[in-house]
Amino acid sequence: MITGRVLNIQHFCTHDGPGIRTTVFLKGCSLRCKWCSNPESINPKPELAYNPSKCIGTKECGLCLKECPESAIFTVDSDARVRINWDLCTNCGKCVPVCPPIALYQFGREVTVDEVLDEVEQDSSFYRESGGGMTLSGGECQLQPDFSAALLEGAHRRGINTAIETASNVPWEFMEKILPHVDTVLHDIKLTDPERHKKWIGVDNVRIRANLKRAYETFPDTTFIARTPIIPGVNDDEEHIRATLAFIRPHKNVVDYELLPYMRFGVSKYGFLGRVYQMQDFEPPTAEAMAKLRAIIDEAFGRAASVAERKAPRA
Amino acid sequence: MSSTKRIAVNVGGGFVPGLDAVVTGVVRAAGELGWSVAGIRDGFDGLLFPERYPDGGLVPLTGNAGEVLGNATRTNPFCVRHVNAENQVEEVDRSGELIERTRASGLDAVISVVGPQALSILFKLHRQGLTTICVPTSVENDVAATQLSFGFNSALSFAVDMLERVRQAARAAGKIGVVEVAGEHAGWLALQAGIAVCADAVLIPEIPYDLHEIAVRLRHKIDTGQASGLVVVAEGAAPSEDELQPAAVAFDAFKAALSPGATGRARSHVIDRSGFVAKTVALELQRLTDHATYPLVLGELVKGGPPTAVDRQLGLAYGAGAVRGLHAGRSGVMVSFQPPDLTFVPLAEAINRTRTVPADGMFMKVARALGISFGEREVRS
Numbered sequence: 001m002i003t004g005r006v007l008n009i010q011h012f013c014t015h016d017g018p019g020i021r022t023t024v025f026l027k028g029c030s031l032r033c034k035w036c037s038n039p040e041s042i043n044p045k046p047e048l049a050y051n052p053s054k055c056i057g058t059k060e061c062g063l064c065l066k067e068c069p070e071s072a073i074f075t076v077d078s079d080a081r082v083r084i085n086w087d088l089c090t091n092c093g094k095c096v097p098v099c100p101p102i103a104l105y106q107f108g109r110e111v112t113v114d115e116v117l118d119e120v121e122q123d124s125s126f127y128r129e130s131g132g133g134m135t136l137s138g139g140e141c142q143l144q145p146d147f148s149a150a151l152l153e154g155a156h157r158r159g160i161n162t163a164i165e166t167a168s169n170v171p172w173e174f175m176e177k178i179l180p181h182v183d184t185v186l187h188d189i190k191l192t193d194p195e196r197h198k199k200w201i202g203v204d205n206v207r208i209r210a211n212l213k214r215a216y217e218t219f220p221d222t223t224f225i226a227r228t229p230i231i232p233g234v235n236d237d238e239e240h241i242r243a244t245l246a247f248i249r250p251h252k253n254v255v256d257y258e259l260l261p262y263m264r265f266g267v268s269k270y271g272f273l274g275r276v277y278q279m280q281d282f283e284p285p286t287a288e289a290m291a292k293l294r295a296i297i298d299e300a301f302g303r304a305a306s307v308a309e310r311k312a313p314r315a
Numbered sequence: 316m317s318s319t320k321r322i323a324v325n326v327g328g329g330f331v332p333g334l335d336a337v338v339t340g341v342v343r344a345a346g347e348l349g350w351s352v353a354g355i356r357d358g359f360d361g362l363l364f365p366e367r368y369p370d371g372g373l374v375p376l377t378g379n380a381g382e383v384l385g386n387a388t389r390t391n392p393f394c395v396r397h398v399n400a401e402n403q404v405e406e407v408d409r410s411g412e413l414i415e416r417t418r419a420s421g422l423d424a425v426i427s428v429v430g431p432q433a434l435s436i437l438f439k440l441h442r443q444g445l446t447t448i449c450v451p452t453s454v455e456n457d458v459a460a461t462q463l464s465f466g467f468n469s470a471l472s473f474a475v476d477m478l479e480r481v482r483q484a485a486r487a488a489g490k491i492g493v494v495e496v497a498g499e500h501a502g503w504l505a506l507q508a509g510i511a512v513c514a515d516a517v518l519i520p521e522i523p524y525d526l527h528e529i530a531v532r533l534r535h536k537i538d539t540g541q542a543s544g545l546v547v548v549a550e551g552a553a554p555s556e557d558e559l560q561p562a563a564v565a566f567d568a569f570k571a572a573l574s575p576g577a578t579g580r581a582r583s584h585v586i587d588r589s590g591f592v593a594k595t596v597a598l599e600l601q602r603l604t605d606h607a608t609y610p611l612v613l614g615e616l617v618k619g620g621p622p623t624a625v626d627r628q629l630g631l632a633y634g635a636g637a638v639r640g641l642h643a644g645r646s647g648v649m650v651s652f653q654p655p656d657l658t659f660v661p662l663a664e665a666i667n668r669t670r671t672v673p674a675d676g677m678f679m680k681v682a683r684a685l686g687i688s689f690g691e692r693e694v695r696s
Binding site for chain 2: 071
């Protein structure tokens, strides 16, 4: 039985591919985008999170203090709520079941392919009506190639349309395994310049571009949609949009290029995970700036600008 | 134990006045024993990433070591980000490798100058076999296992200096100055500085405040011809649970999201560690007293500058004390100042403990005797 590490299964998603979809978020990512809105998805292993505002305090509770084998939970006299020593926490999860208000919880769990598919299939009537289906997202869903391939193949067998959201920074063998079972590939092209890619994302984009080109050519019947999260000051320049268009336009199976405005979703989760958000001073792009960039894409795809008013998918 | 040793010294955490004194203390005390001392650049980076440094990351230290070793604000050898052979970013545990490199570099022990956070990392490294003695640094003086962290006295002197200036300016302008100083969990800096300048009020994390009481006092002062005031607030000070948040302060949902502890109404002060409480208190006092106020945030400024005589002596003593501890065969301990003695506390007992201001301590009594208000709710039985 193949199992995988899943973060969340989200129903009724409308921005992760065609129609109404159920999105399965897989854990683990090979990039470290500074603007990441799903920081809980980065670590491939299950991970502790703590929301202090839910803690009822050591006067009434304090159960977690006794449970932690690493002494990673402690108190400060000036505050009733517990604190986490993130340097000592090993993510063993022993404190999670004893926390009555669920201030302590764990991101990610090990699940089987059928468990996921059974849950996804519950909404199959919506998929039929809307042309939707299942989307694998993350994290990077292609980092669990066997699990993802089994999920996608299983979905197809159950008559469910499939899509993935990917950054494509994985070994080609992984993609080779996964892509035959995917109807729509939503893939990011975050930055053009390799040096700047490395600065903001942690690695250069050489492999990503090679993978994408190869994928376009190897799977001519698969639908590809390119995407860029627009981060003001990072990649909101016309050059990046034009360079991306030049990269995708020769391939007829890349049917669209979407721009996702940077949003500050998920910043609270950084605190819950004991991490620091590095983009505090970044503002979301203005509607005008987005419209201007989208107009370039509409022109390249030879369509009316009215489509440019599409609402922003999730960040 | 061999008679001659080679030890290293490094700094985790930010710069604190007196740092050079600790390093000098280590070098001189080690020199007396005939030991040699090397400095590891930027926390443990000098050992983990020697290729980044022209000097190989490990520098010999001699004489009065005034050299700036650099410091790592977040040295965590247990979670080092790197790009693997598959071009994938991952965080790896390099602690074993670090300990191996320490041995390979001929180092018998490492003396680490660390704040409360990095103390946990050294605790784990010691558990894995690193011979280490830690020296506590904290401008907030909130490391529980020692009476006095070096750096605190310099921060205190600077804060007092600034408060005196703010008071003069406040008097000249006929305003109430609200000055925020460091102290997220413990109010030592605000309390002791507040006492030194006889502030009108001091707000500390240990005592949830009610500004009405302070406003009444300030109003009285203004009405009797002293149209200025000085309020010192620690950055972690919080209003008492049932005090309403002033409507005048726009609640920044984004900043609230950054700090999960801020979601509760009364705890919204933790939203923005720096400046939030000064702004909140200044606005609310202005509303309650009908008198002009102005906020000032000392913030990171207290962490710079030259050390005071106390911190020089304490730093040298800590440095020399750490060497003495190694000479006596100790490891996995922190040097602790328990006046009049310099002792050693096991790291396991030093981590996770914060020294807060006791409600009935000497400093509180002094402050109360001087008529300094804490904004306490009056408890009537």
